[in-house]
Amino acid sequence: MQFNSVGGLMASTSDLDRQIQQLRECKLITENEVKALCAKAREILIEESNVQCVDSPVTVCGDIHGQFFDLLKLFEVGGDVPDTNYLFLGDFVDRGYYSIETFLLLLALKVRYPDRITLIRGNHESRQITTVYGFYDECLRKYGSPLVWRQCTEIFDYLCLSAIIEDKIFCVHGGLSPHIETLDQIRTIDRKQEVPHEGPMCDLLWSDPEDTNGWGVSPRGAGFLFGADTVANFNRVNDLDLICRAHQLVMEGRRWHFNKTVLTVWSAPNYCYRCGNVAAIFKLDENLTQDFAIFEAAPQVSLRISLFRSRGFGLSSGRLGAGANCMWRPRSVCFLLRTRAQSFLLEVTLTII
Numbered sequence: 001m002q003f004n005s006v007g008g009l010m011a012s013t014s015d016l017d018r019q020i021q022q023l024r025e026c027k028l029i030t031e032n033e034v035k036a037l038c039a040k041a042r043e044i045l046i047e048e049s050n051v052q053c054v055d056s057p058v059t060v061c062g063d064i065h066g067q068f069f070d071l072l073k074l075f076e077v078g079g080d081v082p083d084t085n086y087l088f089l090g091d092f093v094d095r096g097y098y099s100i101e102t103f104l105l106l107l108a109l110k111v112r113y114p115d116r117i118t119l120i121r122g123n124h125e126s127r128q129i130t131t132v133y134g135f136y137d138e139c140l141r142k143y144g145s146p147l148v149w150r151q152c153t154e155i156f157d158y159l160c161l162s163a164i165i166e167d168k169i170f171c172v173h174g175g176l177s178p179h180i181e182t183l184d185q186i187r188t189i190d191r192k193q194e195v196p197h198e199g200p201m202c203d204l205l206w207s208d209p210e211d212t213n214g215w216g217v218s219p220r221g222a223g224f225l226f227g228a229d230t231v232a233n234f235n236r237v238n239d240l241d242l243i244c245r246a247h248q249l250v251m252e253g254r255r256w257h258f259n260k261t262v263l264t265v266w267s268a269p270n271y272c273y274r275c276g277n278v279a280a281i282f283k284l285d286e287n288l289t290q291d292f293a294i295f296e297a298a299p300q301v302s303l304r305i306s307l308f309r310s311r312g313f314g315l316s317s318g319r320l321g322a323g324a325n326c327m328w329r330p331r332s333v334c335f336l337l338r339t340r341a342q343s344f345l346l347e348v349t350l351t352i353i
Contacts, residue, residue: 023105038151045158052160060282062246062265066096069298082116089246090122090173094133121159122173123205126195168241177203209257228258253280270297
């Protein structure tokens with residue numbers, strides 16, 4: 001297997017394997033390698049559906065948010081690619097220290113094993129959101145220019161909007177939309193664009209379940225709150241057993257809603273390196289028998305945070321992460337705190353629940 005020529009660069013399977021190993025070691029690949037990787041990923045992703053069909057057995061994962069060492073822990077717990085078939089429900093970037101390494105590793109695995117890993121889009125796979133919550137700044141700091149950020153955000157536009165496992169389990173980052181009654185309506189959306197401010201595509205990435213009837217206004221400023229009756233109708237019309245989604249921190253890593261017709265999966269342990277939650281992955285065998293694997297934060301991250309503190313890298317107040325100009329207001333209040341130690345810049349996102 002070979003990539004097409006991009007900028008004079010030819011990458012073979014052995015080159016890709018080397019890049020995957022390099023990324024596993026939390027080492028950046030070059031800007032030209034990122035460009036070539038994104039070009040090949042685009043060729044693969046453009047062929048996938050807005051409702052991508054996924055075979056069982058499969059392991060479903062929620063938000064990662066740049067917590068790279070916790071992603072490695074996830075693979076340790078759930079099995080490595082390609083031995084395990086994975087479905088990731090989006091929000092690969094922002095808030096964690098290693099968004100670029102996290103996204104590039106997942107993208108490289110997608111290119112290397114396209115039938116063994118499915119990546120769908122979360123609300124943070126967005127140009128506007130990533131300029132507020134850290135991914136843009138991280139790319140600028142690590143590569144010295146916004147070019148890698150632009151390459152990655154272009155790939156965001158090609159990610160699937162949802163997936164369906166064995167025609168019975170609908171998987172999406174956020175939730176349902178009052179503009180969508182059938183899966184076929186999702187299939188007709190033009191996804192190759194920045195996430196709109198409103199409408200069905202926005203709702204799929206932003207909505208949340210709520211103990212209410214019908215539809216409600218979301219405090220996030222985008223998407224909707226949807227109740228048990230809307231879920232029952234959607235599942236009946238589309239002959240579904242379950243809606244599996246991510247998007248919300250749950251301290252126990254997973255949470256059932258509406259008599260087990262909706263499941264929230266969260267896969268970023270000790271979210272933002274301070275929340276103290278465990279993470280979960282949702283495992284389905286060939287008969288769709290359900291199981292969970294629960295895991296805690298990787299020790300490397302804890303050691304890294306302790307090291308920062310022991311060296312006296314104190315925190316000083318900085319800019320508000322969710323500014324007045326942001327069109328989406330998060331449910332939590334996030335502050336981006338910055339400190340400089342010589343030429344080193346440490347960014348920590350604190351989420352006040």
